[in-house]
Amino acid sequence: MPKPKIGLSMLYCLSEPFSEMTKRLAKVETRYIEVLDEGLHSLNKKRIATLKEAAASYGFTFSVHAPFADLNIASPSKPILTASIKRLKESMEYANALDAKLWVFHPGNKTGISVFYPDKDWKQNIESIIKLHETAEEYGLNIAMENLPEKYGFIMKQPEDFHRFYKETGLNDIGIVLDVGHANLEAQIEHFLRQLPDKIVHIHASDNMGENDQHLGIGNGKINWQQFAKILNEIAYNGAIVIESIDHVNESLQRLRQLLA
Ligand SMILES: [Mn+2]
Numbered sequence: 001m002p003k004p005k006i007g008l009s010m011l012y013c014l015s016e017p018f019s020e021m022t023k024r025l026a027k028v029e030t031r032y033i034e035v036l037d038e039g040l041h042s043l044n045k046k047r048i049a050t051l052k053e054a055a056a057s058y059g060f061t062f063s064v065h066a067p068f069a070d071l072n073i074a075s076p077s078k079p080i081l082t083a084s085i086k087r088l089k090e091s092m093e094y095a096n097a098l099d100a101k102l103w104v105f106h107p108g109n110k111t112g113i114s115v116f117y118p119d120k121d122w123k124q125n126i127e128s129i130i131k132l133h134e135t136a137e138e139y140g141l142n143i144a145m146e147n148l149p150e151k152y153g154f155i156m157k158q159p160e161d162f163h164r165f166y167k168e169t170g171l172n173d174i175g176i177v178l179d180v181g182h183a184n185l186e187a188q189i190e191h192f193l194r195q196l197p198d199k200i201v202h203i204h205a206s207d208n209m210g211e212n213d214q215h216l217g218i219g220n221g222k223i224n225w226q227q228f229a230k231i232l233n234e235i236a237y238n239g240a241i242v243i244e245s246i247d248h249v250n251e252s253l254q255r256l257r258q259l260l261a
Contacts (some may be wrong), residue, residue, distance in 0.1 A: 007032025009204070011215070012246045013037050018047055023052045029253055033216040034242045036065045040074065042185035051098055064095035066105035068225040074108025074121040074155060085128060089135050096139040101200055101240075103143045104177045105132065107156040121155050122201040124206065126169060133171055134253065139247050144175035144201050147192065149185040149213060159187055159195045166199070167180070175201030181208050181215065181244070184223050190231060197235040205256060206244040216249025218255045 008030050013021050015247040018041050025033065034067075035051065037043045041065070054060060065076045070076060071084040093203065097105040101109070136143045148154035156162060162176055176192075185190040185208065192200065207221030208214040218225060245252045 004203075004232065004237055004239045004260060005032050005061075005254060006030060006056040006242050006260070007061075007063070007242040008249065008253065009034040009036070009244045010041065011036055011244055012249050013066075014041060014122075016040065018069055019052075022050055022054060022183060025058065025060070029250060030063050032063075032240055032242070034063045034065055034244075035073055035098075036067075037091045038065065038067045038069060038093060038168070043065065043091070043098075045097070048097050048261055049106070055099075062098055062100045063102040063104060063242065064091065064098060064100040064245070066103060071106075072108050072111070073105075073132075074110070074125035075222060076111060076117065076120060076124065081128070085131060088132060091191050092132070092135055092139060092141055092143070096141050100151070101142065103141055104150055104202065104204075105143065107145050107154065107199065109149075110155060111153075112208060123239070125155055126165065129165075129171070130169065133174060142173075142201075144177045146177040146179050146204065147182050147188075148179070149182045150173050151185060151231055152213070157182070157186055159191050162196055162199065170223045172199075177202045177204060179204040179206075180223060180228065181206040181213055181221075184208055184210055184221075185213060189223070189228060193228075193231045193235060193237075196207045197237070200237065202240045203237075203241040204237065204244040205252070207243050207247075215246040217245045218243065218252035220245075220248060225255070232260065 033136045046158040150157040207216040243252045
């Protein structure tokens with residue numbers, strides 16, 4: 001049975017310049033890398049060329065995490081919405097140029113006026129994803145949406161939201177990125193894995209104590225990773241699992257490898 005590939009998100013060094021991040025690529029202990037098109041690591045043509053050289057030298061497969069700071073694809077404000085979609089489409093263009101295996105994006109979030117317009121965020125979120133999907137199809141780019149916790153205002157947080165999304169849009173080729181840390185804040189890890197095994201194409205792994213999205217090393221929080229590994233085995237998950245911890249990164253890679261061996 002094919003095993004999941006264990007990869008690494010470069011989130012842990014997002015505070016460093018892009019050039020420092022690429023130096024780290026010579027030493028990382030995996031061939032599957034998720035780069036963030038965000039902050040100091042925001043992509044451009046020159047940076048894509050640098051990453052492609054690294055891929056040729058070291059044999060990397062890349063996924064790209066879409067930008068998310070101050071973006072909201074469910075925004076009720078037209079200028080914010082337009083800017084968000086423009087920036088995300090640009091990111092898809094970069095992901096395509098990088099031959100990324102997957103482009104991971106965040107669904108939208110509520111705002112200070114959401115309470116006055118019930119379900120408006122949901123509808124806008126769907127309309128925006130339909131637009132992003134059209135662009136992805138033009139590129140032939142695989143895209144997947146991530147679950148995010150309700151406590152930070154996100155509207156796609158539980159398995160029910162994803163069931164509803166597929167039912168309303170029929171966009172079955174948009175996969176789910178199960179963020180295990182986010183799902184833990186909703187006590188939904190097992191439910192996601194059991195209810196949507198055919199939709200989950202990619203996993204973000206980091207630990208937390210169940211209260212905040214701490215991005216701890218695997219095993220340094222309260223997530224039951226043995227149970228997680230057992231269910232992955234039962235559902236024959238064979239996508240990537242990308243470590244999104246911001247410390248104990250190498251230990252996390254080793255722990256996950258041991259768990260899934
Ligand atoms: Mn994540």
